[in-house]
Amino acid sequence: MIPVGFAYERPDAVEGALELLAEHGEDATVLAGGHSLLPVMKLRLGTPELIIDIGRLSELSYVRVEGDEVAIGAGTRHHAVETSDVVAAEVPLLAAVARTVGDPQVRHRGTLGGSLAHADPASDLPAAVLALGGTVVLRSLRGDRYVPITAFYTGVFSSVREPDELVVEVRVPRTGGAGWAYEKFTRRANDWAIVGVAVVDGRVGLVNMGSTPLRASATEAALAEGASIVDAAMLADRDTDPPADVAGTKEYRRHLARVFARRALTTAIVA
Ligand SMILES: Cc1cc2nc3c(=O)[nH]c(=O)nc-3n(C[C@H](O)[C@H](O)[C@H](O)COP(=O)(O)OP(=O)(O)OC[C@H]3O[C@@H](n4cnc5c(N)ncnc54)[C@H](O)[C@@H]3O)c2cc1C
Missing domain, CATH: 3.30.390.50 (CO dehydrogenase flavoprotein, C-terminal domain)
Structure with a gap:
């Protein structure tokens, strides 16, 4: 099926995305890799009035060690998680789980933030981040919220994320040599x-x-x-x-x- 019509914005910075989310709230939907959102729209299970495309925001794509944790930008593609030397060394479970997501095409488009935000209980990465005891970082014009993943999900396709919030980062403890x-x-x-x-x-x-x-x-x-x-x-x-x-x-x-x-x-x- 063909999705219903929608307006489209592609901000060139996270700040711009946050302003659009603050202005349009529940009428807007974020597009990251599109590999879950577009099927939902084609089935007309979702009919957003405005799509805010964050898929090309490079500031959301990174993997870095910060103290006892590894911080991964929400826009980091599954393929980048799967092939990151930092993830392989510090959180090898996450690299291995990313490698099992769909096929190469899906892994080159889909993002870690999108997978967590989508809140599908059949997705691989949310359960891995749950086992790791990770944290989801939500950002809005009101500020940042650090939500332990144990408190993030509320049901099928639903989470505590407010309509004006963007998932900007996922933080997981460095597990090093722990068995996985x-x-x-x-x-x-x-x-x-x-x-x-x-x-x-x-x-x-x-x-x-x-x-x-x-x-x-x-x-x-x-x-x-x-x-x-x-x-x-x-x-x-x-x-x-x-x-x-x-x-x-x-x-x-x-x-x-x-x-x-x-x-x-x-x-x-x-x-
Ligand atoms: C053929 C196929 C096979 C797949 N196989 C698997 C599989 O085996 N295992 C698996 O786990 N997944 C699988 N997926 C899903 C894939 O991993 C998706 O890419 C992922 O679930 C969603 O990531 P995305 O970046 O594509 O998000 P999108 O589709 O762009 O967005 C998904 C939802 O999250 C929201 N969202 C996205 N990013 C953010 C953000 N930063 N902040 C707030 N909200 C956000 C969107 O508004 C939307 O509601 C498959 C998908 C396809 C098409």
């Missing part, structure tokens, strides 16, 4: 995860096991109390409410979460 793994189960290469499990330093993030990315808290607690990987992984689906769709039933996804938690934990802790 990402297990993504798909029926075909390049597909979205039916279920995904991200593990780093004993924390476990789940993809597609509820209305938001989730931490497998029962598994994490069991590990901390000395349970075996096998026993802890058996708790990975506790307090989850996975979707049922053509790719699998709720019970199938619960089973996958347990199996892939065991595999990811084994890789992260034993390998």
